Amino acid sequence: MTASNGLTVFQSASAPPGNWLEQCSPRIEPDMISKPYWEAVASGGLSVQKCDLCSIAFFPPRPVCPSCHSEKMVRWVSAGSTGKLHSFTICHYSTVEGFVPPFPIIQVELDALKNILMLAFLGSSLWQELYIGLRVELAPPFWHGGVAYPVFRPIF
């Protein structure tokens, strides 16, 4: 579709967010620390790190545990596929190039690891129905620029 400013907006088969992203939106370059996370998303799942020494899970990824600084006891674990909306916002004035407002930003709290919050794309056009605590589930990832991004859809 063509945005109001004349730029071509990326189309995606998996519902929004393709509707508000332009080709020039930021793309990630997975690095040694984050690569397992992005690979898990590409496989249709979610992974975060957990420290076997102090038992905490943490995100974003780090080379060492942010709590006990252990390096060897940190491993990647499945983060499950369900959660609830911890918070959300609808952006009406974009501060990131390539995003055509309005668009939603959701912050998901995962069921499997309660202290983990992560941003994801919303796999729904029902922005008016969002509320804190809304149950969400992992949807097929959104591919953009050769990278898969996590998408959650509401469980109404």
Place this chain on the structure above:
Amino acid sequence: MRFCPAIIGVGFTELQRHSSKTAAQVAAEAAVRAISDAGLRSSDIDGYVGCFEAANPSARHYDGVDEVSAQYLCKMLDLKNVRIIIDLPQSALAIGLIKSAHSAVISRDAKRILILRAMVQPPNVKYALNSKRVVGGDDQFSLPFGLGKGGGVQALWWRRYLHKYNLEENVCFPVIANARRNAQNNSRAYWREAKIPSQEEYSNSRYVYSPLRVLDCDIPVTGAIAMVMADGDLRSGFERAAAYVHGFASRRQSFASQVSYFGADHSEVEAWQIYDGFSVLLIDAVERLGLCGKGEGTYFMKSVYTNGPSSFVNSFGGSLGEGRMHGMGHLLAAVESVTSCNENIRPRDLVAADIGMWDIGGSVLISREPVRLRF
């Protein structure tokens, strides 16, 4: 025992929008005024604390143009006797500037330090726009989802806060109204001649990141604020009233406990200049500072606005009323509060400035009377 360092001179420029002035121009203007206000010459300055980095994501980072480094400014002003330079990144906020200067004076690295912050809002530039095409580090978990600077993080926090305390949207109106009302007494304030918005006007103003509205955000401006901090033991030679900087408390500690450490009582603080780059940050701050209980911030500010004294919080209008000076406006207002160099503000004995976001940053206690260091 030695005396606490003191602010002995201040200087500032007009705050403008879409100005063609460069960072170096406004910085130099403010610095010259501060040095003159302190009754000094440039050769008397033996230390410099500044911020070399523009804060906005759209900054091109041209030294002297949209930001100004210590090297650039010291050369421009011929500060030939500077022995210590502390040039901080923009994440330091104003509290980092004054704390660094304070430490340098106490450790006798310098006796008279110039502290400076210049902000630039260039014409034809979308101030908060992040144009990175490829992102890494922590940005890879936020920017690709549309969460940039400019209120997104604050909006997520604020929605959570409203949910937690069962509050309606638009309860931040008293913060904005208080800011705009106090701005009318501030000759620097960008909004000094603007009408105070009504609750309805606030509630109908456009969203930036819902539930945050455009009136919840400070306005970027071009301008600079400078101060000269001197060793408190030189007070007999001060040309004008000084503001003595007692000490600091980080956001991670109880400010009340820190105030008591410096020999004062929490209730003795007569005015608070609290960072309000976004209105919701002030709500969080008044709760963290113990001015009210958790979840009571909006009620507290409503009381300040309706019952007063409105000058108890952000007597100069805050960032929301004055313009975006990244906390330097708050420090300047705290200094003015105790030195009464601003004829519109009643002199105070003890004032605090709190600058930060959530648990980043901290508070500083400033008094009119000389105070001895506690160690």
